[in-house]
Amino acid sequence: MLEQFRVNLDDAVFVKGEDLKATVAGVFEKMGVPPADALLGADVLVLADLRGVDSHGVSNMLKSYITGYQNGQINPRPNWKIIRETPSTANIDSDRGLGIIITPKAMDIAIQKAKNVGVGMVTIGNARHLGMASYHAMMAVEHDMIGVCMTSCPPSVVPTFGAEARLGTNPIAVAAPAKNEPPFVFDAATSSVAGNKVGIARRLGVKMEPGWLADEDGNPIMDEADPPEKYTLLPLGSTRELGSHKGYGLSCMVDILAGVLTGVGYGAVPGRPNFGHYVAAYSIDAFTDPDEFKEMMDEWMGMMKSTKPAPGHDRVMVAGQPEAEIEEIRREDGIPLHEEVAQWIRDTCAELSVPCHF
Amino acid sequence: MLEQFRVNLDDAVFVKGEDLKATVAGVFEKMGVPPADALLGADVLVLADLRGVDSHGVSNMLKSYITGYQNGQINPRPNWKIIRETPSTANIDSDRGLGIIITPKAMDIAIQKAKNVGVGMVTIGNARHLGMASYHAMMAVEHDMIGVCMTSCPPSVVPTFGAEARLGTNPIAVAAPAKNEPPFVFDAATSSVAGNKVGIARRLGVKMEPGWLADEDGNPIMDEADPPEKYTLLPLGSTRELGSHKGYGLSCMVDILAGVLTGVGYGAVPGRPNFGHYVAAYSIDAFTDPDEFKEMMDEWMGMMKSTKPAPGHDRVMVAGQPEAEIEEIRREDGIPLHEEVAQWIRDTCAELSVPCHF
Numbered sequence: 132m133l134e135q136f137r138v139n140l141d142d143a144v145f146v147k148g149e150d151l152k153a154t155v156a157g158v159f160e161k162m163g164v165p166p167a168d169a170l171l172g173a174d175v176l177v178l179a180d181l182r183g184v185d186s187h188g189v190s191n192m193l194k195s196y197i198t199g200y201q202n203g204q205i206n207p208r209p210n211w212k213i214i215r216e217t218p219s220t221a222n223i224d225s226d227r228g229l230g231i232i233i234t235p236k237a238m239d240i241a242i243q244k245a246k247n248v249g250v251g252m253v254t255i256g257n258a259r260h261l262g263m264a265s266y267h268a269m270m271a272v273e274h275d276m277i278g279v280c281m282t283s284c285p286p287s288v289v290p291t292f293g294a295e296a297r298l299g300t301n302p303i304a305v306a307a308p309a310k311n312e313p314p315f316v317f318d319a320a321t322s323s324v325a326g327n328k329v330g331i332a333r334r335l336g337v338k339m340e341p342g343w344l345a346d347e348d349g350n351p352i353m354d355e356a357d358p359p360e361k362y363t364l365l366p367l368g369s370t371r372e373l374g375s376h377k378g379y380g381l382s383c384m385v386d387i388l389a390g391v392l393t394g395v396g397y398g399a400v401p402g403r404p405n406f407g408h409y410v411a412a413y414s415i416d417a418f419t420d421p422d423e424f425k426e427m428m429d430e431w432m433g434m435m436k437s438t439k440p441a442p443g444h445d446r447v448m449v450a451g452q453p454e455a456e457i458e459e460i461r462r463e464d465g466i467p468l469h470e471e472v473a474q475w476i477r478d479t480c481a482e483l484s485v486p487c488h489f
Numbered sequence: 490m491l492e493q494f495r496v497n498l499d500d501a502v503f504v505k506g507e508d509l510k511a512t513v514a515g516v517f518e519k520m521g522v523p524p525a526d527a528l529l530g531a532d533v534l535v536l537a538d539l540r541g542v543d544s545h546g547v548s549n550m551l552k553s554y555i556t557g558y559q560n561g562q563i564n565p566r567p568n569w570k571i572i573r574e575t576p577s578t579a580n581i582d583s584d585r586g587l588g589i590i591i592t593p594k595a596m597d598i599a600i601q602k603a604k605n606v607g608v609g610m611v612t613i614g615n616a617r618h619l620g621m622a623s624y625h626a627m628m629a630v631e632h633d634m635i636g637v638c639m640t641s642c643p644p645s646v647v648p649t650f651g652a653e654a655r656l657g658t659n660p661i662a663v664a665a666p667a668k669n670e671p672p673f674v675f676d677a678a679t680s681s682v683a684g685n686k687v688g689i690a691r692r693l694g695v696k697m698e699p700g701w702l703a704d705e706d707g708n709p710i711m712d713e714a715d716p717p718e719k720y721t722l723l724p725l726g727s728t729r730e731l732g733s734h735k736g737y738g739l740s741c742m743v744d745i746l747a748g749v750l751t752g753v754g755y756g757a758v759p760g761r762p763n764f765g766h767y768v769a770a771y772s773i774d775a776f777t778d779p780d781e782f783k784e785m786m787d788e789w790m791g792m793m794k795s796t797k798p799a800p801g802h803d804r805v806m807v808a809g810q811p812e813a814e815i816e817e818i819r820r821e822d823g824i825p826l827h828e829e830v831a832q833w834i835r836d837t838c839a840e841l842s843v844p845c846h847f
Contacts, residue, residue, distance in 0.1 A: 217607030219577045220775040249575030250608045254776050277746070290793055292802035297793055305742045307749075315745060317738035323731060340730040349799030367725060367732050372698040373681060374725050374736075380675035380808040381739070383793070384663045387635070387673060391665075391785050394777035399792060417578040418612050419752035427749050434757060435741070438651035441707030447651040450738040 143467030150488040151466055152177040154476065155189055157485040162200035163207035168232045172196075175231040179263040180466045183457035184318070186327050187263040190472040196229060196260070197479070205229050205259050211236075214394075218248045222393060223255045225408075230261030230282070234408055238270045238278070241412040245276055249417035255408040256393030260284075264304035265318035271412040272308045275421040279411040280304040283390035286399040288322045288364045291371055291379045294349025296363045299398040299405075300326050301385035306451070308415075309428035316451030321382035322364040323375075329358050342369030351375075385409075501825030508846040509824060510535040512834065513547055515843040520558035521565035526590045530554075533589040537621040538824045541815035542676070544685050545621040548830040554587060554618070555837070563587050563617050569594075572752075576606045580751060581613045583766075588619030588640070592766055596628045596636070599770040603634055607775035612746070613766040614753030618642075622662035623676035629770040630666045633779040637769040638662040641748035644757040646680045646722045646740060649733045652707025654721045657756040657763075658684050659743035664809070666773075667786035674809030679740035680722040681733075687716050700727030709733075743767075 152173045159169035180188035199205035209228030213221045221240055225233045237253040244251030261267065264280040271278025284299025300320035307315045320326075324343040332339060341353045347361040351370050367378025389409035390397025398405050415421045438447040461467075468476075473489070480487035510531045517527035538546035557563035567586030571579045579598055583591045595611040602609030619625065622638040629636025642657025658678035665673045678684075682701040690697060699711045705719040709728050725736025747767035748755025756763050773779045796805040819825075826834070831847070838845035 215776060217772070217775040220607035220772075222776040248606050249578035250610050252608050252771065277750070289799070290796055290805045290807075292798055293796035293805040294799045295796050297796050303739070305745075307745050315741065317742055319732075319735040319738060321735075323726075342731045345799070349797070367735050368681075369731055373700045373727055373731065374677075376808070377677040377679075377725050377736075378732075380663075380677060381661070383673065383808060384675055386789065387663075387665050387786070388771075391782060391789055392635070392771075392773065392776050394781060394785075396785075397789060413578075413610065413746075413750075414575070415750065417575040418573060418580045418750050423752060424749060427752075427754070428745070431744065431749055431755060435648055435655055438648055438653050438655050439707070440650055441647070441652045441703070444650035447648045449648075450734070450741060 140467055142470055144470055144473040144489070145465035145467055146473065146489045147465045148177050148181050148462060151180065151189060153488045154480060154486070155193060158193065158197065158479065158483060161483045161485050162197065164200075164232070165208065171235055172229060172232045175235065175262045175266045177466070178266055181458050181461045182263075182454040183461070184263050184265075184454065186325055188466075189476070190468060191327060192260070192262060193476070193479075199229070199259065209233065213240075219244050219250050219252060221253045223253060224395075225255050225258040227257060227259060229259045230255070230406060230408055231266075233258065234261045234267045234280070234410060235270060237408070238267045238280075238410045238412065241410050242271055242274050242276060245271075245412040245414040245417070246274070250411065250413050252409075252411040254389065254393045255410075256395030258393075258406045258408050260406060261408050263318065264302045265306060265316050267410050268304040268306040268318070269314065269316060272306050272314045274412070275308060275415050275425075277413040277415065278304075278306045279409075279413075281385045281389045281409045283386045283398045283407040285405045287326050288366055288382060289345050289349055291366060291375045292349075294345070297399050298366070298379070298382045298386060300364065301382040301389075301398070303381065303385060307428060308425055309432055310422075310425035312429050312432045313455035314451055315428065315432070315449060316454060318450075321367050321378050321385060323367050323369050323378065324364065326364060329362070329364075333358050342373070498825055500828055502828055502831040502847070503823035503825055504831065504847045505823045506535050506539050506820060509538065509547060511846045512838060512844070513551060516551065516555065516837065516841060519841045519843050520555065522558075522590070523566065529593055530587060530590045533593065533620045533624045535824070536624055539816050539819045540621075540812040541819070542621050542623075542812065544683055546824075547834070548826060549685060550618070550620060551834070551837075557587070557617065567591065571598075577602050577608050577610060579611045581611060582753075583613050583616040585615060585617060587617045588613070588764060588766055589624075591616065592619045592625045592638070592768060593628060595766070596625045596638075596768045596770065599768050600629055600632050600634060603629075603770040603772040603775070604632070607772050608769065610767075610769040612751045613768075614751030616751075616764045616766050618764060619766050621676065622660045623664060623674050625768050626662040626664040626676070627672065627674060630664050630672045632770070633666060633773050633783075635771040635773065636662075636664045637767075637771075639743045639747045639767045641744045641756045641765040643763045645684050646724055647703050647707055649724060649729055649737045650707075652703070655757050656724070656737070656740045656744060658722065659740040659747075659756070661739065661743060665786060666783055667790060668780075668783035670787050670790045671813035672809055673786065673790070673807060674812060676808075679725050679736050679743060681725050681727050681736065682722065684722060687720070687722075691716050700731070
């Protein structure tokens with residue numbers, strides 16, 4: 132995340148991860164979610180906060196989940212089931228269950244299949260938001276597996292040369308273990324910028340970088356500017372010349388694997404549930420010796436991190452490294468919440484008669 | 490491909506695909522490649538030409554393959570073998586075989602495994618160049634499967650904030666069938682631009698677009714400019730602000746799956762064979778009904794193609810559509826080769842005492 136989007140630590144309330152998790156689990160239970168599921172969902176949200184992925188943590192997501200439960204869009208006790216299955220695959224009907232709770236269960240199935248036959252791959256249709264995609268991908272790492280997670284979301288991104296949003300931010304997450312280094316964890320939207328950065332920028336009065344948005348007519352905005360009233364997001368690559376057809380194509384791949392392949396639909400289908408998910412686990416042992424793999428990952432990361440930096444930069448990082456560094460700090464110091472966010476959580480707990488643990 | 494990189498049709502020699510294929514197969518045989526392998530390799534090269542992917546066709550690749558065979562870098566009769574295997578996976582030691590010949594065989598194995606257990610995934614170490622990655626991904630389509638292909642190549646791309654090349658152009662290809670529409674075929678380097686465009690631009694005197702290259706010190710070149718003498722490629726996204734950490738992270742994913750996971754190494758390891766490949770096939774039937782999937786793909790593509798275009802553009806396309814349109818023309822009219830390329834092929838055939846079929 133760019134620096135201007137970070138919480139200002141001077142105004143922050145620091146909350147221990149465990150306290151935030153217990154609080155959020157209480158809120159989920161109040162929504163009708165069974166206790167074990169409530170704890171699991173809270174774990175997904177709070178790990179995002181611990182790793183500095185504030186965009187997918189409690190402050191940005193909990194409100195919309197509460198709204199979804201309250202208006203019936205999200206089913207607190209889904210009767211999710213496997214509707215098709217092979218030794219290495221499954222397709223799940225999630226019965227409108229919240230993705231942050233169903234997706235880890237799907238990943239458990241994928242991991243078990245990868246143990247049995249080398250690879251496990253599970254799609255989830257009729258689904259709802261899955262939070263930080265890398266949570267699910269990272270589950271594979273502790274089993275000496277490579278984890279993958281993608282999600283096809285409601286449209287906010289234009290195709291290259293297009294003037295109408297047809298694709299979600301459709302993120303891709305991949306996690307792979309190392310030996311002494313923190314795991315490789317990649318997790319990014321296939322759009323040029325995450326959707327909620329625009330709202331945050333508007334709130335903070337920060338200008339948009341060039342290449343993030345298209346204007347109302349579909350023209351890429353290539354100057355630093357205030358966000359216009361009506362806009363769409365650009366695919367990664369921003370313009371055809373810079374390679375936006377690649378971001379667009381990757382987003383299409385996500386729409387196919389996490390959307391069309393579920394049999395239920397993809398982000399842009401009107402009138403259909405518009406989240407679909409995809410998780411996969413690849414057993415490293417099915418390809419090569421896991422210890423040697425992890426040693427080579429350390430070597431590979433060391434090479435990447437020792438790259439001579441370009442002028443104006445002090446170091447080169449690898450995906451997962453900044454998040455691991457932030458997690459170490461936040462597990463010690465607590466999660467910094469905007470005072471207004473902390474107060475909103477306290478107020479929400481009071482309103483719902485749920486204990487707030489901070 | 491941008492228009493300025495296309496062959497000028499006025500100066501072109503048009504060669505039928507079958508004639509070019511027979512000619513190239515003859516050259517491969519002369520290099521010591523067994524006849525069936527020679528035909529397979531020629532098919533991979535010529536399909537790139539037929540689909541307008543000239544960067545990976547005969548004119549751009551054959552010379553380097555001949556050189557590789559002649560200097561012993563490529564083994565014409567590799568004793569390739571599976572060194573580890575599970576029901577859904579295999580890892581192949583390619584014994585320095587040319588990727589355009591070994592990779593289709595690996596994909597055959599992946600497809601068979603996907604028939605058996607739902608997913609097949611095969612890595613290839615100790616490998617050489619695999620040509621157009623989408624050739625291999627597309628093999629899955631005729632089996633009602635989704636195909637994936639990635640390759641970890643020698644370094645030419647800087648990590649975000651880096652001043653030294655650490656990653657190859659590390660392409661990702663994905664293919665998925667539709668019903669009446671041509672298949673979805675995505676195939677793109679994870680760098681901002683394909684490496685050989687720079688050489689072609691220099692030859693044609695065309696300026697580089699902003700965001701394609703970093704200068705000698707690692708600074709992204711963000712103006713339209715002549716290519717400098719020394720440069721590296723930028724990851725997709727070009728700069729941190731535009732999202733280059735995403736292109737960089739995707740390239741890392743390719744290095745891990747197609748490189749580290751082979752157990753042999755990745756693009757940037759000095760002194761090790763520096764191509765590694767990854768192919769996968771996902772049986773659609775393992776997730777959902779294939780006919781319904783293909784119908785939904787048609788619907789999805791129709792939605793994408795009917796997107797209102799942005800000003801200055803006449804239509805929105807889907808990955809695989811421009812290549813399918815070019816293939817239809819070139820199967821009819823022949824493949825346009827630069828006169829000098831056609832002459833080089835004729836001269837090479839004469840030198841090697843191989844028949845030239847055009």
